[in-house]
Amino acid sequence: MKQVLPKADPERASGNVFAAARGRLPGAGLVPQIRASAFEVYERTGLPHRGMEDWKYTDLRALIGEVLPLAPRPDAEALVRAKVSAEQVSADQAVKLVLVDGIFVPELSDLGRLENELVVRSLREVLENSAPGDMAGLVLSTTSDSVISLNAALATDGLVITVADGNAVKRPIQIVHVATGASVSTFTRSYLQLGKGAHAAIVESFVSAERASGYQANDAIIALVGNEASLSYIRVAAAASDAVNISSAIIAVGARAKLDLFSMTCSGSISRYQGFISLAGEGTKVSANGVNLIRGELHADTTMVVDHAVPHCTSREKFRAVIDDRGRSVFQGRIVVRPAARKTDATLTTRALLLSDQAEADSKPELEILADDVTCGHGATSGALDNSLVFYLRARGLPEKDAKSLLIKAFLGESIEEITSENLRDFVTAQAEHWLQAGR
Amino acid sequence: MALLEIRDLHVGVEDREVIRGLDLNVHAGEVHAIMGPNGSGKSTLSHVIAGKPGYEVTDGQILFKGEDLLEMAPEERAAKGVFLAFQYPVEIAGVTTMNFLRAALNAQRKARDQQEFSTPEFLKRVREVAGSLNIRQDMLKRGVNVGFSGGEKKRNEILQMALFEPSLCILDEIDSGLDIDALRIVASGINGLRSPERAMIVITHYRRLLDHIVPDVVHVMSKGRIVKSGDKELALELEACGYGQFEDAA
Ligand SMILES: Nc1ncnc2c1ncn2[C@@H]1O[C@H](COP(=O)(O)OP(=O)(O)OP(=O)(O)O)[C@@H](O)[C@H]1O
Numbered sequence A: 001m002k003q004v005l006p007k008a009d010p011e012r013a014s015g016n017v018f019a020a021a022r023g024r025l026p027g028a029g030l031v032p033q034i035r036a037s038a039f040e041v042y043e044r045t046g047l048p049h050r051g052m053e054d055w056k057y058t059d060l061r062a063l064i065g066e067v068l069p070l071a072p073r074p075d076a077e078a079l080v081r082a083k084v085s086a087e088q089v090s091a092d093q094a095v096k097l098v099l100v101d102g103i104f105v106p107e108l109s110d111l112g113r114l115e116n117e118l119v120v121r122s123l124r125e126v127l128e129n130s131a132p133g134d135m136a137g138l139v140l141s142t143t144s145d146s147v148i149s150l151n152a153a154l155a156t157d158g159l160v161i162t163v164a165d166g167n168a169v170k171r172p173i174q175i176v177h178v179a180t181g182a183s184v185s186t187f188t189r190s191y192l193q194l195g196k197g198a199h200a201a202i203v204e205s206f207v208s209a210e211r212a213s214g215y216q217a218n219d220a221i222i223a224l225v226g227n228e229a230s231l232s233y234i235r236v237a238a239a240a241s242d243a244v245n246i247s248s249a250i251i252a253v254g255a256r257a258k259l260d261l262f263s264m265t266c267s268g269s270i271s272r273y274q275g276f277i278s279l280a281g282e283g284t285k286v287s288a289n290g291v292n293l294i295r296g297e298l299h300a301d302t303t304m305v306v307d308h309a310v311p312h313c314t315s316r317e318k319f320r321a322v323i324d325d326r327g328r329s330v331f332q333g334r335i336v337v338r339p340a341a342r343k344t345d346a347t348l349t350t351r352a353l354l355l356s357d358q359a360e361a362d363s364k365p366e367l368e369i370l371a372d373d374v375t376c377g378h379g380a381t382s383g384a385l386d387n388s389l390v391f392y393l394r395a396r397g398l399p400e401k402d403a404k405s406l407l408i409k410a411f412l413g414e415s416i417e418e419i420t421s422e423n424l425r426d427f428v429t430a431q432a433e434h435w436l437q438a439g440r
Numbered sequence B: 001m002a003l004l005e006i007r008d009l010h011v012g013v014e015d016r017e018v019i020r021g022l023d024l025n026v027h028a029g030e031v032h033a034i035m036g037p038n039g040s041g042k043s044t045l046s047h048v049i050a051g052k053p054g055y056e057v058t059d060g061q062i063l064f065k066g067e068d069l070l071e072m073a074p075e076e077r078a079a080k081g082v083f084l085a086f087q088y089p090v091e092i093a094g095v096t097t098m099n100f101l102r103a104a105l106n107a108q109r110k111a112r113d114q115q116e117f118s119t120p121e122f123l124k125r126v127r128e129v130a131g132s133l134n135i136r137q138d139m140l141k142r143g144v145n146v147g148f149s150g151g152e153k154k155r156n157e158i159l160q161m162a163l164f165e166p167s168l169c170i171l172d173e174i175d176s177g178l179d180i181d182a183l184r185i186v187a188s189g190i191n192g193l194r195s196p197e198r199a200m201i202v203i204t205h206y207r208r209l210l211d212h213i214v215p216d217v218v219h220v221m222s223k224g225r226i227v228k229s230g231d232k233e234l235a236l237e238l239e240a241c242g243y244g245q246f247e248d249a250a
């Protein structure tokens, strides 16, 4: 089929971005080479477009056209605005690490409260001190996805967190990304490594400061979860309503380990959250869940690939979307069960609640089962609020808006309740309530 | 002045007239029973009083405490004291009964400019009422009516009625699905709420309920009208002779 592409020339535009940014990008040793080849990979396809199966509902080339110039280092005034926004999203008891416009800002972070059980370095520091054979290659790893390659080429900063074997980090670690700029792009990348039997909870929040607008944020996180380790990872994206957020997570989970992942997108003109989870060791349990909360003309895409490579693993996915006005939610979920992955138990459900006639939900669950003796299933539904329930609540005295909010919260709860930590569950619930309140 | 005054009510549902010129006056302190064949419009009447969308009132008036009820949103009616125990209570997954009761009660109190109940006060009230209706505490922690048996759903309706203390209670077939013991418990719960300030409209097919909740007036409804009213003896008569004699009157 012939593709009609928009006029903008994304390759050239982002070529300029890389050429212009090059001098500012941290990295010693092999890093500049790794970046250059990542950029070459990106350039082969440019921004993803609807001709690519994984991006068919989110045609970035048509939606954003070009990659904006890299954001400048935040100045003192920007940091003041960033501080205000960062404080508004604090998860209870969390140790905060703040990145502003793609740069780690120790002054806004709680470095003093870090527990001894973990080591935190900035990506910049790791890349600047990189010698051949170091972890730079790992930290900057890519997939065939071009936005991840672009991220590896241009990542300015991020956090590199390691938790040694057997260590349990008590307080959640919250990475807060604050955007302060207008019409600029940021590229951040974090790396997380949990040793054997280690425990940690990571919260990643994306927010915008006052006057931030029209920016593009591209984030990636690479996580290695060791054998018997357990990781809770919560992501809440609330970009400015005219901004773009593209976040990718590449997570490999070892044997008898646990991953509890939750992603919530509640603002941003165009959002894409893509998770690539591979279950690489036997007896592992993955719970990957999320919600898209959309109103106005916003577009949020959550795409998950759960790859069962070995036998005896379980994965559970529950995604919910609440869509109002002319919003559009996309959920794509692919479960891959490789030939060796006998006794895999994998399920996926997606449900969309449409609050207006013009709201749109696209759902594409896919099962790619190459092994025998597996239990796999998926279900997708979409529909409006049940009027008889709304009426029942109103007949008991709840104003219409409250009745609807209560039902929407109950609907979202189906996914949010999968978060095992009560503290983090409350954090996410509060953010969802905030979204509901804002629409009234 | 009557607590509830319905004058020449006409209601259409999907282009069909289901209530066809209905008059009814209910005074505070009274219990009215409405009996009538399936499809005669009893539930429709109760829904229109409670304010359910989807019905078109083409003519007539409903006054509650002298105010035009049809002008009010359902939640306003509830706050002013209208309560409908549904023939078919819905299930609301993900909203625990306890949270629902608290939200509803406080919304009504707020609308009446009353202070919200404190948590201990509220819990105490719910426990008392639930205990008297044989409703187990674990049911209160479940989603509203989720996994409740038919009889449990009906008891949950009476629990709400007792908690909200409405001035007009409409009970739409509260006896359906109840076993003999549950009927006695529910009836005594309802009788306990009878008071000079409160009126009740009891919709039922069976005289048995009216042995427990003795009505002041019994109405026969047929084809969208009240075709005969009498005292409690009328229920006995209906049981003996059926509705056939009233079909023509409608
Ligand atoms: N939403 C609706 N759409 C179409 N018809 C309706 C609707 N609601 C009620 N009706 C019709 O209106 C008439 C009255 O129904 P209603 O439920 O009020 O009867 P009822 O007296 O309560 O009967 P029952 O004793 O069986 O409960 C019936 O013919 C019914 O089919």
Ligand SMILES: [Mg+2]
Pocket (backbone or CB within 6 Å): B042, B043, B044, B087, B172
């Ligand atoms: Mg009925």
